Amino acid sequence: MRHVISILMENEAGALSRVAGLFSARGYNIEALTVAPTEDPSMSRMTLVTRGNEEIVEQIKKQLNKLIDVIKLQDLSDGPHIERELMMVKLRVVKHDREELKRLADIFRGNIVDVTETSYVVELTGSGDKLDAFLATVPEGQIVEVVRSGPSGIARGAKGLGV
């Protein structure tokens, strides 16, 4: 099963590689990983997506908690939560496609953030499914490149993950 784990950790050099190293050393799988400092610059917040049966995910959480730099951890999949991912897609657009692709971006509430005579860069935010759906609707051969951030997650409700 897919799990989205939110990790609050010390913003120390090497903290990210401790997490990544743990996954490769123990043979766990990382589907996506995002990390950036929080409002308190001494802490980073990481969202990690992994897959595994309950025993494996339990072990992953225990092993992550064991890392000295990890302050707190929450399995967002345990409750209602929100996931958002940012994607930027560079599309090859020549004359007769321009209108159609603009409309498509609008339907998905995307923004066109760069324009040339032969290209658009579309910026899209949403769940991974929505981003997949957008890519599936773009006519074949028009995608030049895709960059995705991997999901960031937060639990619904008033409670927060903090120290």
Added chain:
Amino acid sequence: MELSGAEILIQSLIDEGVEYVFGYPGGAVLHIYDALVAQGQVKHILVRHEQGATHAADGYARSTGKPGVVLVTSGPGATNAVTGIATAYMDSIPMVVITGQVPTPVIGSDAFQEVDTVGITRPCVKHNFLVKDVNRLAETLRKAFYIATTGRPGPVVVDIPKDVVDPNVKIPYEYPKEIRMRSYNPVKKGHPGQIKKAADLLVGARRPMIYSGGGVVLGDGAEELVDLVRGLGYPITSTLMGLGAYPAGDRQFLGMLGMHGTYEANMAMHECDVLLAVGARFDDRVTGKIEQFCPSATIIHIDIDPASIAKTVRVDVPIVGPVKSVLKDLNKALRGLGRKPDAEALEAWWEQIGRWRAMECLRYDRTGSRIKPQFAVETLYQVTGGDCYVTSDVGQHQMWTAQYFKFEQPRRWINSGGLGTMGFGLPAAMGVQIAHPDELVVCVSGEASIQMCPQELATCKQFDLPIKVMLLNNGYMGMVRQWQELFYDGRYAHSYVDALPDFVRLAESYGHVGLRVERPEDLEGALREAFAMKDRLVFLDVIVDPEENVYPMIGMGKGHHEMYLPPERELA
């Protein structure tokens, strides 16, 4: 007080109560060594290879419970130390390893003797630090000792670039008294509800079994364990790492369990209905085939490390906490129950265990003219009365020592269990002897293992360490040969150690005493002679039966109930 980085490092060690540092100098740590010799409190033990430094610090830590401290240079100094760091990590040994690093401005430029020490050691340390600012040095060292010695202990590496310990840059020094880390708070007490549940289960057991591990030794829980086991009257077995926590001569002790454990211990594991695991981690050498592990048992597991619980085997009652306090609470809870175990069921269980015991799985042939390795260990036990520290290397001799030497006290049996590091025994014995100068320290080794760190014989000479080495010399990498005999149709691929040195002369060339023993009737006398030389290292080259195997044995992929006994005996 204004001090340089190098002085801060040394003063921090003093403030931490460190008595000994095991190390080897080099370019990146010259400033530190200069500060080290300028003071008289921290003593430095110069090894002959950095692996020896880590094993010696490890032996010091295992035998005292205090953290071992290592000081090595950058690059090869650090990489040579890695085997010893990994050894300590696998067995949860508290250790602080200080590694020199190239100056911060050249880090990342492939400078002379530069390696990414933090990167290389990351998977085999509890934590590591790269100190880039002298102002953070004292605090980082305080953290390193705190992390190494609390919770589930382990090695911590502190990598210090040369410019951080510059003797010309002085800053005010104060060693932090307390340390608080928001991201690291080891559990101090077990959950009372879980402990109550465990007490209920234990007292209601009809075929109980207690399985104790290295955590009981490391967590100083031996006394509480003995209280528990005696109070209940239940059988107990131990892992390789846990030997000595419960006195091996006691009737309730069934011997070691696992791959080379006793028949009675493994059968009792297989048949038990309630299993209490204390400070053990269900290692593959212990469990055998996981699907067949304790098939009818409800399992209680006490461990300081939540990640050790339910890692490989499902657990019914997990208790996270330090073994000492949890066992204390559990003993209290058991007394508070006002209930006793079912005497009839327990008697029937002990009768069953008695039948397994009657197989005498550790009996061996004593009639031949060659020295049997089992006989050598038994003789060592008899001559010392068990009153000594025993270190070992890895392989057959290690298993025979675990099987035939009856450890009565914790911290007396020093060996590399998790990583299985050949070359561990001699340097580890140095650390033990330094910590216990007036005690007898015996290193039981093999002719293959000893050749992985023989250079430390020079260290032993320099520091007058009167270790007694008992080499069980069978001319083979015995355990490898045994597996090749049993599982590879006797094709001995590279397991014969050809071109062996003359160990007697080797010992003598380092200024020690060497003795060779070839006949069973000479062994006791030779051991007594060696032990009488209280101020000398004596190297006993004991020529043993070359093709003896370690039995009993659980083969690859087999369960506890599928043991091999020695060939001449059939299972009941």
